[in-house]
Amino acid sequence: MAEVSPLVILVAAIFTNNILLANFLGMCSFLAVSKRIDTAAGLGAAVIFVTTFTTAINYGIYHHVLVPMGLTFLSYIIFITVIAAFVQFVEMFVERFSPVLYHALGIFLPLITVNCAILGVSLFMIIRNYTFMQSIAFGFGGGVGWTLAIILIAGLRQKMRYSIVPVPFRGVAIAMVITGVMAMTFMGFAGMVTIQ
């Protein structure tokens, strides 16, 4: 994978290999916090921040601690711990500098800990043997892709309040249908760039 430019990976992570719409990771908070654009954007920003930095930290730990010692089987548990600790840090940071966002995100901020998109990004980084720069690009792009998807669906759901949805489809059901349609739309980007 060393020959692929980080820029290509960045674009691919946002559009063709969108972590949410291509891999369907991070669905829980995607469905739960996508009712308003501003909170969705806030959560998205937090996810971008966390994915970018945790991929960098996890890259360092994986390649400089776990691989030399032959402990790659520990990667899952260590990645989760690093993500959890980092989310704690972000929580303190957000509470200090943006109390309004802190209260708007509420329980979902600590829930980033178990956002599978973030662990997914770290694991893809290993499976695909990315270099450090590629990992950062992938982490950042993965976060941006997730944010793009959640903002798009939040916009749609905000508009949907004024449309007549059949009763059995109201709420999460219609959101799932829209997500499926959005995923198919994103497949239109498929030919643009390819990464495995």
Place this chain on the structure above:
Amino acid sequence: MIFFLPILVFAGILVALAVVLTVAERLLVNYGICKIDINAGDRVLEIEGGQTLLSALIESKIFIPSGCGGRGSCGYCTITVVSGGGAVLPTETPFLTRSQVRSGVRLACQVKVREDLAVRIPEELLNVQLFTATVENVRRLTHDMVETRFELKEPAEIEQRPGQYVQLQAPSPEGPVFRAYSISSPAYATGIVELVVRLVPGGIGSTYAHSLKEGDPIALTGPYGEFRLSEDPDVEIVCIGGGSGMAPLKNILFSVCERWPNRKCWLFFGCRSARDVFYLDEFRELAKKNPNFRVIYALSDHDPWDGEWDGETGFIHVSVDKHLEAGDVKRHAFLCGPPPMIEAVMKVLDEKGFEEDDIFYDKF
């Protein structure tokens, strides 16, 4: 060694993360000492930053009313923050009106002290004290109502006005919480506080109040409430209540009859059935002393099998309609009871020519 290595590496990473988090907490969550300026320089508190305004004030012996213990679910702890409180949080907006938000009213339990604050607190609340007391007498009034009288210890006297309330401290799984109850003992009885509490199944405060026995130590804060009784003896007092809304009315009527033995007053009280009737004898006794005091109880759900009933039957607003004559008299009405009752009575009072400003009510 092969077994220890993974454990050591994992533990090492955990320790490193814990150290980083501890350092971050020191830097980010430490706000240092913050100043709280109360009523433009009346009093300046210096407190540890990072806690909520409510707990900072309680720590400094300023007892802001709070029913839920700081979880932001009751909306009682409103105070005006003049500067330094940050933006209004989504957790507060359901409890504040637009004009309140514009004038800086906040929920004290949601405002975190991060910088120097300036707040305005009504004088009344600054006079609120923490009382310790013991249970002097417990009297079962009906199957679900209990009258509990506390003898005040420290301070030994309370200066209350009829219609005010206290907050009883009750234990809960998440630490002590406060629950508001109107004072039912008359204002002239300064050494005691009497409450009338209906048992709400699963309720923290009422379960606690019903479990109290003679001699139990308790703590309460008060008095709260801005309500003032008209001092003009020519103004007639009309008290209308139902269900568990007896406490403030009893306080008003006994205090009024003590101070103005001939002042014209009424009590309309609605109960469901004969077994829910209480205090009727006490009020009849009071009526003997004050010839201008009339007591009318009505049963909405009277069952002849419950025994003799010589009072009214039907809803209380019907009795109000029947007995109260429309006329050109200055009257104040005090309503305390369930919302549907209040609404029905308000309509009747409107027909009787009451001004909106002359009706005071407490819905629950």
